[in-house]
Amino acid sequence: MNWASWALWGFAATVVLTTIESGLQGLGLTRMSLPYIIGTMVTADRDRAKLYGFILHFLNGWAISLLYVAAFVSIGKANWWIGAVIGTIHALFVLVVIMIGLPGIHPRMASATHGPTATRQLEPPGFLGMNYGMRTPVSIIVSHVLFGAILGAFYHVR
Amino acid sequence: MDWLCWPRFDSSPVFAGILDLEHGGRWQITPSLLDHTERKYVENSNVLQTMFHCHGGKAVLTDLMPVAAEDTKKRALLPENEIIRQVECTEGNVQIEVTYQPRPDYGRTAGKLRDGGKLGIRTEFGSGVYWLRSSQPLRVEGDRAHAWFVLHAGDALQFSLTYAEDAPAVLPPLGEWTSQRIEATVLWWQQWVGKLHYEGAYRGPVIRSALALKMLTYAPSGAIVAAATTSLPERIGGPLNWDYRYCWLRDASLTVRAFLGLGYDAEADAFMNWLMYATALTQPELRILYTVFGENAPKERELEFLTGYKQSRPVRVGNAARNQLQLDVYGEVIDAAAQYAYAGRSFGRDEQKVLIGFAEYAMKNWNRADEGIWEPRSGPAKHTDSRLLCWTALDRMIKLVERGCVQGAPVNDMKRERKKILHDIKQNAWNSKLQSYTGVLGGDNMDASLLRIAYYGFEHANSDRMRSTYALLRQRLGAGDLLYRYRGGSSEGAFGICSFWEVEYLALGGGTLDDARNLFERVVRYQNDVGLFSEEIDPNTGEALGNFPQAFTHVGLISAALSISERERGKRQLPHREHTAEENHAEKEVAA
Numbered sequence: 123m124n125w126a127s128w129a130l131w132g133f134a135a136t137v138v139l140t141t142i143e144s145g146l147q148g149l150g151l152t153r154m155s156l157p158y159i160i161g162t163m164v165t166a167d168r169d170r171a172k173l174y175g176f177i178l179h180f181l182n183g184w185a186i187s188l189l190y191v192a193a194f195v196s197i198g199k200a201n202w203w204i205g206a207v208i209g210t211i212h213a214l215f216v217l218v219v220i221m222i223g224l225p226g227i228h229p230r231m232a233s234a235t236h237g238p239t240a241t242r243q244l245e246p247p248g249f250l251g252m253n254y255g256m257r258t259p260v261s262i263i264v265s266h267v268l269f270g271a272i273l274g275a276f277y278h279v280r
Numbered sequence: 281m282d283w284l285c286w287p288r289f290d291s292s293p294v295f296a297g298i299l300d301l302e303h304g305g306r307w308q309i310t311p312s313l314l315d316h317t318e319r320k321y322v323e324n325s326n327v328l329q330t331m332f333h334c335h336g337g338k339a340v341l342t343d344l345m346p347v348a349a350e351d352t353k354k355r356a357l358l359p360e361n362e363i364i365r366q367v368e369c370t371e372g373n374v375q376i377e378v379t380y381q382p383r384p385d386y387g388r389t390a391g392k393l394r395d396g397g398k399l400g401i402r403t404e405f406g407s408g409v410y411w412l413r414s415s416q417p418l419r420v421e422g423d424r425a426h427a428w429f430v431l432h433a434g435d436a437l438q439f440s441l442t443y444a445e446d447a448p449a450v451l452p453p454l455g456e457w458t459s460q461r462i463e464a465t466v467l468w469w470q471q472w473v474g475k476l477h478y479e480g481a482y483r484g485p486v487i488r489s490a491l492a493l494k495m496l497t498y499a500p501s502g503a504i505v506a507a508a509t510t511s512l513p514e515r516i517g518g519p520l521n522w523d524y525r526y527c528w529l530r531d532a533s534l535t536v537r538a539f540l541g542l543g544y545d546a547e548a549d550a551f552m553n554w555l556m557y558a559t560a561l562t563q564p565e566l567r568i569l570y571t572v573f574g575e576n577a578p579k580e581r582e583l584e585f586l587t588g589y590k591q592s593r594p595v596r597v598g599n600a601a602r603n604q605l606q607l608d609v610y611g612e613v614i615d616a617a618a619q620y621a622y623a624g625r626s627f628g629r630d631e632q633k634v635l636i637g638f639a640e641y642a643m644k645n646w647n648r649a650d651e652g653i654w655e656p657r658s659g660p661a662k663h664t665d666s667r668l669l670c671w672t673a674l675d676r677m678i679k680l681v682e683r684g685c686v687q688g689a690p691v692n693d694m695k696r697e698r699k700k701i702l703h704d705i706k707q708n709a710w711n712s713k714l715q716s717y718t719g720v721l722g723g724d725n726m727d728a729s730l731l732r733i734a735y736y737g738f739e740h741a742n743s744d745r746m747r748s749t750y751a752l753l754r755q756r757l758g759a760g761d762l763l764y765r766y767r768g769g770s771s772e773g774a775f776g777i778c779s780f781w782e783v784e785y786l787a788l789g790g791g792t793l794d795d796a797r798n799l800f801e802r803v804v805r806y807q808n809d810v811g812l813f814s815e816e817i818d819p820n821t822g823e824a825l826g827n828f829p830q831a832f833t834h835v836g837l838i839s840a841a842l843s844i845s846e847r848e849r850g851k852r853q854l855p856h857r858e859h860t861a862e863e864n865h866a867e868k869e870v871a872a
Contacts, residue, residue: 150407153447162448167354230357231448237398238413238451243357245399245411245448253396254447255404 123195124280131276132187139183139269140176146261154247154254154261162230162244183269186212190273198279205274206267213266217259221247281307281343286361286408286443288572289498289505290525290597292385294403294410294443299511299595300586305383305391307441309341309367312375319809325469326491327462328810337372339431341365346461347468359442359450364458366438369431376431378439380412381424386583386597390423399451400440401425409447413440415454477543480845481797485804488811489834490542493535496831498572502550503527503558504535505572507815507827513592514772514816514826521588523597524815524827526569526577529559529609530653532616534835537854540623541842552620556631559613564637566609568601568655577602604651605660610642611669611676615736618676621685636689639677643697646670647704653729654765662721664709665729667701672736674698705738710745716752717745719766726756728765728778731785737854741790750790754782759819761802773816773825779803780836787843788853796844804837813837 146152158168160182161175190208194200225233225246232238234246251258282297282304296304313335320329322342330341343365348358367376382391384405391403391410400413401420412418415438418425429437438454452458469491478486497504506528511521532555539548558574559566569577578598586595617635621627627635652663674694680686708721719727730749734741757764762774763782783803786796806817808824813833815826846853 147446153407153409153445153449155446158446159448162357166357168357170354232399232451234397234399237400238453240453240457243450243452245444245451247448253402255407255409 123191124278127276127278128188128191131273132184132191134276135187135269135272136180136183138272139265140180142265142268143261146265150255152251152255152258152261154251154258159224159228159244163228166230187269187273190270191277194274194277194279200274200277200279202271202275205270205272205277207270208274209266209268209270210263212270213263216266217250217262221251222249281363281365283509284363285508285525286410287445289496289508290523290571290578294382294384294391294405296383296387296586298509299583299589300387302587303383304387304586305381306379307365307381308377308379309365309437309439310377311339312377321488321491321810322466323470324473324487324491325466326495327466327469332374334372334374337369337374337431337433339367339369339374339376341367342462344462344465346465348461348464349468352464357450359440359444359452360446361443362452363441364439364462365441366436366458366462367431368436369433371433373433374431376429376437377427378414378418378429378437379424379426380418382410383423386586386595388585393420393423393425395420408443408445409449411440411442411444411449411451413442413451413454415439475543478541478841478845480841480848482800482804482841482844485807485811486542486838486841488807489837490538490544492812492829492834493538493831493838494547496829497547497550501557501572501574502547502554503570503572503574504531504551504831506531506569506832507830509827510597511592511595512589512814512825512827515592516590516823516825517592518772519592519594520772520826521592521594521596522601522827523580523599524830526571526599527554527558528569528832529555529566530568530606530612531832531835532609533612533619534839535831536616536619537842538835538838540619542838545623548620548623549625552616552625555613555616556627556634559638560630560634563634564641566613566638566641568604568606568609569599600657601651601655604655605648606652606655607642607645607648607650607666608653608663608669610638611672611736613638614642614673614676614680615669618680618685621680621683627686632686632688635677635680635686639673639689639694642670642673643694646697646701654727656768662708663727663729664705664717664719664721665727665732667705667709667721668733668736668738671698671701671705671738674701675737702738714752715745715748717749725766726753728753728757728763728775728781731778731781734785734788734790735781735854741785741788746785746790750785761799762806762817762819773823774819775816776806776813776830776833777836780833780840783840784836784843787840787847793844793847796840796847800840800844 157175157179158172160178161171165171225231231244232242247253282295284295285291285293295306297306311332311334315333318331327344332339382403394402396402400411403410418427438458440452505525507524510523514520558570580598580600582594582596588595649660649662650666653665678694681689681691709717711718717730719725733739739746759774763778765775765778783796783800812829814824814828815830843853
């Protein structure tokens with residue numbers, strides 16, 4: 123395993139992922155702010171939540187890039203399209219599994235079944251995250267495919 | 281509820297029924313068998329209550345935008361934009377009909393309502409989402425949600441409408457949680473009013489005006505919009521329909537006076553910060569109006585698909601005045617800065633340079649024709665008021681330098697130009713045949729803005745010239761207790777702030793204290809049922825005309841009340857003004 127290459131390109135891919143997600147939100151493709159979702163897990167202060175969430179999201183992306191690297195190592199090669207395929211699988215996992223399960227693990231998220239309560243008031247993502255905008259699945263797939271493609275294109279398997 | 285723009289005052293509305301009953305959209309909570317209604321604000325708050333007196337019972341509808349203390353916001357997630365509505369039956373039985381019909385983008389788009397079950401009803405538009413939550417379910421029927429309820433004494437319905445551009449949105453629970461937030465909001469406003477310093481006799485209208493100003497403030501930037509609406513007509517059925525959801529620099533001087541005079545230092549600081557930020561972007565030139573974030577206001581366009589308020593067309597958004605030259609704004613901004621500095625605030629070096637730039641612009645351009653204070657679309661003229669405010673710009677800058685508040689201004693040049701403007705006004709704006717100042721140089725028209733000659737300290741209110749000017753102005757522009765701003769070709773209402781300028785003119789020495797008090801009390805009677813003023817008033821019917829509620833009218837009310845109070849207590853009036861031009865001249869003669 124090439125630790126230096128992972129550290130560099132895992133970092134770079136996470137930067138691109140975060141930038142694209144913010145950009146797509148700014149363009150109105152989705153309202154979803156992953157840093158905000160993650161940050162509100164640890165604080166109810168909106169401003170701090172965005173800051174904490176950004177840091178946690180960044181570290182999380184960097185850590186998850188290790189799984190991509192592990193896949194490249196086990197396959198024995200890395201290129202942009204292998205990375206993109208892994209990114210697609212990752213995006214589908216986020217959309218189908220994480221989004222549905224999020225109200226169960228997020229301490230401040232309401233459930234569609236019970237509605238909001240005094241402690242759980244955040245809108246749940248709904249099927250494929252579409253409560254956050256009908257094009258949310260597209261934005262998640264695009265950002266994760268690019269994340270994987272960058273990692274695959276530049277990570278150097280020894 | 282037939283008008284609501286989120287997240288900014290100038291955003292496209294989700295309800296615009298006020299501009300088109302059929303297509304504009306609305307959120308209606310109304311009882312059947314209604315006999316009559318009454319409205320009031322919960323004391324010292326912006327929480328509105330509407331009492332429904334029905335055959336068979338009574339109900340109270342409470343409407344508010346919830347507010348929370350800063351420490352609460354750190355502890356709890358709260359929606360960034362929310363309206364709470366609660367209707368409670370207080371006596372007998374009342375049947376209530378609820379219709380929610382959002383029509384985003386000025387009614388151009390039918391809202392696509394999706395029933396989210398326990399989460400509420402979701403309507404997406406553009407990059408935002410509206411969530412309507414209801415304590416009892418509503419039925420979605422096409423582009424609206426609707427229901428009938430029968431309430432017995434003690435029953436209540438609660439609703440929360442939120443708007444979010446970030447996801448996940450915050451969906452507040454109803455019930456006890458919402459009841460507590462209503463109480464917290466009332467308390468917040470009452471504590472805010474508790475900070476108000478005003479010892480005069482007109483505490484009620486002053487408090488309501490301060491509360492209206494606060495509601496017209498865009499909290500994230502500190503900007504204050506001229507009014508919350510667009511295209512409410514100055515003449516019913518006519519074309520004088522403008523978009524006032526922007527920030528006019530003209531209001532700056534009176535706004536700073538209102539906030540500082542009432543002890544709202546934080547609001548004055550926020551407003552001055554916005555003012556210095558917005559104007560620095562265009563310096564040394566000033567625009568007439570800005571958005572709440574200091575951007576150029578959008579181009580004016582007409583929305584032909586809307587029928588307009590009582591068939592008053594066209595409905596306009598954006599404002600073409602953004603391209604006009606109105607030289608008075610230079611005086612307004614520097615006078616606001618002078619008041620701010622005299623209240624003990626200081627300016628950084630960059631801010632000083634910006635202010636000097638404005639004064640230099642006034643010094644070089646005061647002799648130009650401009651569109652003037654009333655923004656006519658008929659072309660430029662040499663307005664007395666614009667010259668008065670250029671004189672004010674130089675006078676205040678000179679005094680700021682003399683007091684050490686600003687450094688580096690070419691004071692000698694400014695003194696020379698100030699003197700030239702003074703002579704120009706004295707000679708060319710004075711009509712010896714009429715024995716009056718006139719609205720334009722060399723003219724014979726009267727203009728209510730001439731009352732500002734005393735406010736800005738160009739002449740004492742009690743001078744012979746001002747007394748004779750006032751007499752003619754009242755004769756020509758008087759409309760009972762009210763004043764027209766001018767006599768133009770198109771008929772319009774009396775102009776709200778002009779009446780308060782008249783009160784202030786009397787309070788500053790143009791009349792007795794009783795004259796000022798009596799007029800103030802007569803003019804205040806034209807407020808609506810909850811104490812608010814629009815831009816204009818129909819002097820025959822008392823009907824509000826123009827955009828609503830109007831910050832300019834309310835800052836005028838506060839300023840007039842402050843001047844009356846200062847005179848009652850023998851306090852120095854308009855401390856930023858120091859001496860009038862005549863007093864300065866007399867002092868120099870004595871010194872010579």
